[in-house]
């Protein structure tokens with residue numbers, strides 16, 4: 001049985017680049033930008049008026065002029081007015097392009113306007129005030145978003161502003177989520193007293209959606225020939241097989257044996273972790289990866305976040321970030337396994353993440369995951385964990401605060 005870090009190294013060594021594709025801007029949210037985006041013009045592209053009021057020549061104000069004849073009114077989107085006289089001004093709106101002969105904007109709050117003349121009521125006027133200078137944010141050609149950046153709503157806005165109707169993004173692997181088990185019935189079915197509805201594949205399909213992956217779903221009964229037939233097909237059609245169940249010691253746990261018969265080389269079977277000990281990982285000669293996760297729902301969920309997500313991030317160019325939290329209370333765990341404790345996360349008044357154990361009833365108790373926010377990774381070498389000690393967390397809720 002290998003350690004968690006060894007499993008991690010083996011899996012991360014299989015990270016691979018699935019290439020680049022172009023998606024419409026409206027569909028790019030949550031994807032990873034493959035190439036940097038540059039400004040097609042200065043940002044802002046002209047000296048942008050930042051307050052509604054009048055635009056003046058500062059020199060005139062400095063030499064004592066306070067009343068300015070309104071020569072034109074310019075809305076945002078209007079061609080800049082032409083002004084030549086020193087005592088003339090343009091009544092101008094936020095978002096308008098400053099006329100080239102003018103350099104300062106005085107807001108309406110500091111003016112009195114009467115009979116076509118605007119009088120400045122304050123002496124506190126600075127040259128260039130209330131303007132957003134052309135190119136102040138970015139110069140034409142400058143990078144506005146680097147490659148390998150997760151595309152969020154802010155980046156979508158920047159992309160739109162530089163005229164990117166489509167974005168080059170990292171191609172996501174094609175994933176199929178496969179459940180196995182004769183005890184499992186479809187969600188819409190009424191289970192017999194000794195059956196359950198299958199839930200793992202929905203959990204994993206949803207978790208994948210959070211990374212932009214629209215995975216296919218497949219269910220296979222615990223029948224060796226069916227498993228072999230179905231997996232053979234999947235190995236030709238997908239980049240990644242994410243299985244749950246059928247990998248432990250049971251008489252009907254056929255998955256590892258069938259995978260090896262299908263020329264999927266085992267890279268490891270069993271990891272020194274709880275939950276998730278029976279985890280099996282392998283690779284087909286054609287490069288397809290198989291993550292065969294244990295069937296117990298909390299195990300499936302934990303292995304997905306701890307063992308699969310870092311691989312996915314590495315494969316699409318995202319950093320595998322680390323976060324840590326302090327235990328809210330003492331906790332003991334005896335077995336010589338890395339324990340992934342379910343915790344709720346809060347933030348204390350020192351700004352520190354605090355992990356409160358929500359132990360649950362073992363790896364079958366998936367109802368507990370609704371309340372929990374993260375797994376706290378407790379090192380296998382220790383037995384007793386003290387309040388205040390800080391350990392790595394594997395968050396699985398999108399928002400932690």
Ligand SMILES: Nc1nc2c(c(=O)[nH]1)N[C@H]1C(S)=C(S)[C@@H](COP(=O)(O)OP(=O)(O)OC[C@H]3O[C@@H](n4cnc5c(N)ncnc54)[C@H](O)[C@@H]3O)O[C@H]1N2
Pocket residue numbers: 179180181183184196197198199200201244245246247248249250253275276277278293294295296297299363364
């Ligand atoms: N003799 C041993 N027995 C078991 C060991 C062991 O070391 N020795 N390990 C236990 C651990 S730990 C786990 S985890 C499970 C892993 O079992 P499998 O991967 O073989 O999964 P199954 O036997 O198919 O199912 C286990 C459990 O999970 C439920 N399940 C499976 N798939 C789904 C699904 N899609 N949705 C909801 N629930 C699912 C299934 O009904 C079982 O209750 O093995 C232990 N046994």
Ligand code: MOO
Pocket residue numbers: 273274275276277278294296299363364
């Ligand atoms: O690891 Mo099993 O994954 O404890 O239920």
Ligand SMILES: [Mg+2]
Pocket residue numbers: 245246247248249250253295
């Ligand atoms: Mg089993």
